Amino acid sequence: xxxxxxxxxxxxYEVSNxxxxxxxxxxxxxxxxxxxxxxxxxxxxxxxxxxxxxxxLYKDTxxxxxxxxxxxxxxxxxxxxxxxxxxxxxxxxxxTDNRLENLQVITNRENSSKDKKNGSSEYIGVCWHKPSKKWxxxxxxxxxxxxxxxxxxxxxxxxxxxxxxxxx
Numbered sequence: 001x002x003x004x005x006x007x008x009x010x011x012x013y014e015v016s017n018x019x020x021x022x023x024x025x026x027x028x029x030x031x032x033x034x035x036x037x038x039x040x041x042x043x044x045x046x047x048x049x050x051x052x053x054x055x056x057l058y059k060d061t062x063x064x065x066x067x068x069x070x071x072x073x074x075x076x077x078x079x080x081x082x083x084x085x086x087x088x089x090x091x092x093x094x095x096t097d098n099r100l101e102n103l104q105v106i107t108n109r110e111n112s113s114k115d116k117k118n119g120s121s122e123y124i125g126v127c128w129h130k131p132s133k134k135w136x137x138x139x140x141x142x143x144x145x146x147x148x149x150x151x152x153x154x155x156x157x158x159x160x161x162x163x164x165x166x167x168x
Contacts, residue, residue: 005075007066010057013043015071019098021045021055051095068098076100084108121154125161137161141168 004014004022015021025040045053045068055071056063073079073088077100089106090097109124120127121135129136129150137148137157148164151157 007071013057015075017100019068019072053096069103072098072100073103077105079105087111123154123158126154126157139164
């Protein structure tokens with residue numbers, strides 16, 4: 001069942017739990033006295049350079065481009081954008097699947113290390129290092145990678161990462 005919620009700061013628009021966006025029926029009286037009535041309509045999303053679906057929302061004659069997954073997360077998951085600490089993740093990794101059931105709010109660190117392939121570890125900050133044939137632990141601090149060592153098993157590498165994280 002499709003559920004609609006008002007988009008915060010855009011009272012003329014709603015977003016659904018299925019990832020659809022619509023503008024509501026409304027009548028606008030312009031400064032020159034002209035009266036225009038608009039019918040409710042579904043917005044056709046565009047695809048941004050990074051592959052996410054977006055729509056243009058108007059307020060006070062100015063348009064802002066908004067990512068649909070962000071609108072769904074803000075309206076249904078009470079997500080408050082805060083830079084890059086918490087991000088909206090597509091659980092199935094399909095950037096155009098903006099259904100509520102496919103979205104979750106996770107830390108940027110979790111998002112950057114999830115769904116790694118080709119022998120990478122399930123642990124954050126740990127990956128397989130082919131040349132040494134060992135598990136490598138590293139942590140990124142202020143955009144710089146810090147090498148924490150090579151380990152025979154990934155659990156030990158994860159412990160080194162967790163220790164470095166606690167020391168921050």
